[in-house]
Amino acid sequence: MSDPKHSSATAISRRALLAGAAGVAGAAMAKHTPAMAVEPGAEGAAGQTGSDPTKVPGRPASPIGRRATSERPTRLVSNSPGGVSRTPLQDLDGIITPSDLHYERHHAGVPQIVPEQYSLLIHGMVEKPLSFSLEDLKRFPSESRIYFLECSGNGGAAFYGRRRANLTPQQIDGLLSTSEWTGVPLSLLFREVGVSEDATWFLAEGMDAAVMTRSIPTKKAWDDALIAYGQNGEALRPEQGYPARLLLPGWEGNANVKWIRRIELSDRPFMTRWETSKYTDPLADGTARIFSFEMDAKSLITYPAYPTVLERGGWHEIAGVAWSGRGKIVRVDVSTDGGGQWEPAQLQEPVLPKCTTRFRFLWNWDGGPATLMSRAVDETGYIQPSTQQLRDARGVGTRYHYNGIRAWSVNAEGAVAFAD
Amino acid sequence: MVTIRGHVTIAVAFLALSCSGSREDVAAHSRIGAFGLGREPSAEEIERWDIDVMPDGTGLPPGSGTVEQGAELYAAKCASCHGATGTEGPYDLLVGRVADDEFPFGRDPSVRSTIGNYWPYATTLYDYVYRTMPFGTPGTLAPDEVYGLVAVLLFMNGIVPEDMVMNAQTLPMVMMPARDRFVEDDRRGGGGGGAEIR
Numbered sequence: 001m002s003d004p005k006h007s008s009a010t011a012i013s014r015r016a017l018l019a020g021a022a023g024v025a026g027a028a029m030a031k032h033t034p035a036m037a038v039e040p041g042a043e044g045a046a047g048q049t050g051s052d053p054t055k056v057p058g059r060p061a062s063p064i065g066r067r068a069t070s071e072r073p074t075r076l077v078s079n080s081p082g083g084v085s086r087t088p089l090q091d092l093d094g095i096i097t098p099s100d101l102h103y104e105r106h107h108a109g110v111p112q113i114v115p116e117q118y119s120l121l122i123h124g125m126v127e128k129p130l131s132f133s134l135e136d137l138k139r140f141p142s143e144s145r146i147y148f149l150e151c152s153g154n155g156g157a158a159f160y161g162r163r164r165a166n167l168t169p170q171q172i173d174g175l176l177s178t179s180e181w182t183g184v185p186l187s188l189l190f191r192e193v194g195v196s197e198d199a200t201w202f203l204a205e206g207m208d209a210a211v212m213t214r215s216i217p218t219k220k221a222w223d224d225a226l227i228a229y230g231q232n233g234e235a236l237r238p239e240q241g242y243p244a245r246l247l248l249p250g251w252e253g254n255a256n257v258k259w260i261r262r263i264e265l266s267d268r269p270f271m272t273r274w275e276t277s278k279y280t281d282p283l284a285d286g287t288a289r290i291f292s293f294e295m296d297a298k299s300l301i302t303y304p305a306y307p308t309v310l311e312r313g314g315w316h317e318i319a320g321v322a323w324s325g326r327g328k329i330v331r332v333d334v335s336t337d338g339g340g341q342w343e344p345a346q347l348q349e350p351v352l353p354k355c356t357t358r359f360r361f362l363w364n365w366d367g368g369p370a371t372l373m374s375r376a377v378d379e380t381g382y383i384q385p386s387t388q389q390l391r392d393a394r395g396v397g398t399r400y401h402y403n404g405i406r407a408w409s410v411n412a413e414g415a416v417a418f419a420d
Numbered sequence: 421m422v423t424i425r426g427h428v429t430i431a432v433a434f435l436a437l438s439c440s441g442s443r444e445d446v447a448a449h450s451r452i453g454a455f456g457l458g459r460e461p462s463a464e465e466i467e468r469w470d471i472d473v474m475p476d477g478t479g480l481p482p483g484s485g486t487v488e489q490g491a492e493l494y495a496a497k498c499a500s501c502h503g504a505t506g507t508e509g510p511y512d513l514l515v516g517r518v519a520d521d522e523f524p525f526g527r528d529p530s531v532r533s534t535i536g537n538y539w540p541y542a543t544t545l546y547d548y549v550y551r552t553m554p555f556g557t558p559g560t561l562a563p564d565e566v567y568g569l570v571a572v573l574l575f576m577n578g579i580v581p582e583d584m585v586m587n588a589q590t591l592p593m594v595m596m597p598a599r600d601r602f603v604e605d606d607r608r609g610g611g612g613g614g615a616e617i618r
Contacts, residue, residue, distance in 0.1 A: 108552060123466050130458035131465065139457055160529060194452035203472055209558045211551040213472060262469050271475050271541045273548040277533070280602060282525035292605040326609040381610025385617045393617045395526030 075101055076170050083109060086174025089321070090302045095146070095356045097177035099232045104239045105151050105175060108209035111259055115243045120189075120227065124202070124265035127194030134243050137227060140184040140192075144230065145249070148323045148356045150295050151175035152252035152279060155402030158420070159387060165409075165417035169302045172406065172418065176323070178356045179240075181247050182230025186221040189263075195221075199265035203272075204246045207261040214255045215269035215291075216248065224249050227260065250325030250354035251293040252400070254279050284395030295325030297384050298403035299332050299359070299376035310414035313367030318345070321356045324378035328352065331377040332359040338371035338407065339386075345374070353379075370410040371419055387420060473547040477592030480546060484587035485568025487575045493565055494572050497554045506534075506576050511555075515576045521597040536577030540602055542594035545570045567591070 067073075073091035078084035083106035087097055097103075104110075115134050123129035154175035157167060199218050206212035216225075226247040229236060236242040241258030248256050254274060269275070269291070281289040299322035304310055318336075322329045328351055333342035348358035359374065376384040385393075387404030407420040473479040495504070502508075506515030516534035518524060524531050525538070535545060550566045552558045561569070571586035580586075580594060607618045 108555070108558065121461055121466065121469060123461070123470070127452050129461055129466060131461040132458040136457040136459075140455060188455075191451075192453060192455055192458065205469070205472070209552065211471075211559070213547075213551070264470065264472065266474075268474070270472055270547075271544055272472070273539075273544050276541065276544055276602070277535075277539050282523070283603075284526040286523040286526070287601055287603045288523070288525065289605045289607075290602040292607065294605075294607065294609070296607065296609065324609075378609065380608075383610070389617050397524070397526050397529035397531070399525075 073098075073101055075103065076174060083107065084175075086170050087177045089169040089174055089176065089300065090305055092302070093358075095178050095321070095350075095358055096232060097179060099179065099234070099237050099240070102177040102179060102231075102237065102240055103149075103151070103175045105253060106208065106210070106239070106258070107212060110238050111208040112238070113207060113243060113259060118207075118243050118261070120244060120260060120263065122189060122193045122263045122265070124263075125196040125199035125267065126190075126265050127196070130193050132189065134229065137184050137189075137229060137244060140188050142182055142184055142230075143226065144180055144182040145226070146178065146180045146350075146352055146355050147247065147249045148176060148178045148295075148354065149247075149253050149256060150177075150298075150323070150325075152254060152292075152295065152400040153402075154253075155298075155404070156399075158404065158406060158418075159390070159402040165419070166306055167418040168307065169300055169305050173298075173300050175253070176321075176356070178323075179231045180233065181226060181228040182233075183226040183228035183244070183247060186225040186227055186246075189227065190218075190221055195265055198267050201266050201269045203262070203264040203266065203270045204255075204257040204260055205262040205264075206241075206257045207259040212254075212257055212259075212274065213270065213272040214257055214274055215266075215272065216246075216255060217291075218265065220248055220251070220293075248293070250295055250327075252279065252295055252325075255293055279400060281398055281400050282395065283398060292401060293325075295323075296401060296403045297324035297326070297329065297376040297378040297382050298322070299329075299374040299384060300406050301334075301372055301374050301408055304372070304410065304416045305408050306416050306418050308416045310365060310410060310416065312414070313365045316363050316365055318361040318363050318372060318374075320359055320374050322359055322374065322376035323354075323356045324376065324380075324382070325354055326382065327354065327379040329357040329376055330379050332357075333375045333377070334359075334361040334363075335373040335375070336363055336365075336370050339373055339405075342375060365410070367412065369412055372408045372410065372416075373405050375405050471547075471551055473543045473550075475541045475543050475592065477543060477588055480543070480588035480591060481563045482588065483563035483567055484585055485564050485566070485571050486585055487568075487571045487580075487582050489564075490568030490570070490572030490575075490586075493561075493569055497561075498569070501555060506573070514573060517578060517597065523598060523601045534577065535573055536579060536597060538598050540596055540599050542570070542574060542579075542591055542596055545573060546591060 073088045075085035083104050085104040087101050087103045118134050120132045155173050158172050201215050202218055204214050204216055227244055228247040229244045231237060231240055244260055245258040246256050246260050281292050299320060301318055301320040303319045318334055322332045332345040334345045335342045345359040345361040351357045384405055390404050409417050409419040501511040502514050507513060513532050513534045515536060517536045546566055549569055567586040571584050574580040575582055
């Protein structure tokens, strides 16, 4: 395309491709460059037939990129009522979850919100109630930080009796995703409205049909809460709260109210349905924890995992993710003998607070049966417990915060199955 | 132009502080309305969205409803999802008590939670039904209708008598069986110990 004579033809073909079809321009170009008429996203004749891609020009530039057609990671949508879809943890590398694979949990569907009609109202125990447009929010100094989000019900399948050997990482713990979030620190908005010193709680309310509400300690706003409008370099996805959401680093997903439209400051919690009837953790002693926000340290091996079958003995790299809502991961131990011996895994930089951390462990499989486990330790010194230890401490009927150690069994044929 | 410049100056000053200073420094240099962003909402605007109801009854609107009125509404608008008696589903169970009002959920995962055996505050019922029920047509119930539904749901759970009239005065007085079951989260991470599992 260095020849200026070809530049107009290129421009036309771009427009035609934008419209979703090669069209007239593509047809006109076809006799010169047949491969360029291929739709963006398709791999082209060369890749599909196995012929040599160095002998045929590839497709031209396109306005929106797509995954290679042979790569098809998808969320797993739950059959149960309500909005649940899980991230394909076994298909991902690194720590960032592609935005279109971020897990979903919503209670009355994904609302369609016109950004021009969006506003965030902050009122209650403040000196000056204010309503912020999306544009207002973006004019405040912004911050971008990488945090995990995890539903506090994540891992329930590993905790209760419905455990099965044929569960994938996605089915067990797929209500976990990590993004770079961009937004305005909530503390800035709180100073702008003049939050009263006596305001110890605030209500966060969503603009969805659930009009989701959670009470949040004001302390979290002064610490590290964001009103986020960006996710991985672009606007939030609708499923993640477009155009703006509350982001409470390290705290259970449900409290990170999406589509946030209202914040009311108060001197006590509001006791909404979502923090009383749901998202409370019953204990064996006849009580239930309320406002159990922090997500404790947890880890998960994502390779090898069901349905992987290891072909032969020898070196295999065990890989996975570890995370803690209380700070940084400082160590991940791996066991290949079901918890008899533990050895530290290698942590992949960056190791960030309240964020997923990758770990790797080189394992020389002797070809015999093995049980693979990982155990996270965070900077508070907390050591990820076993599921049985959690049952012993809380009761077999407890709900939420299922951060027990996960185990994968490997049989002599190399078949990997979920074990605990 | 002047306002834009003024804003940029403030923003730069704040960024400098957040890089070099502690949070206290930032607080000391911040003031209400420092950025001059946002608009003052009218009282009506706040009132329209401020629909939450607190355990002491703050936020409850005028109006009232009876068990009888609620029963009629329940059959028409709720029973298809929650069952004729609130126990059939297919969606959330609404009705049921545990013998002696025990709270066995942590010990026994087979015990299903309901309004009668798990919800600590009756006011939450008003707040929730008003803001987001019925599922297909959320936010369409008038205060009198919600009071009626709250009355019948509490009656079905054996918590209030059949002649109960629910309103802003009577609802906060209702004592739920599970009222005192909820405790502060005592998990503290490692807290130096590491081995303690809560």
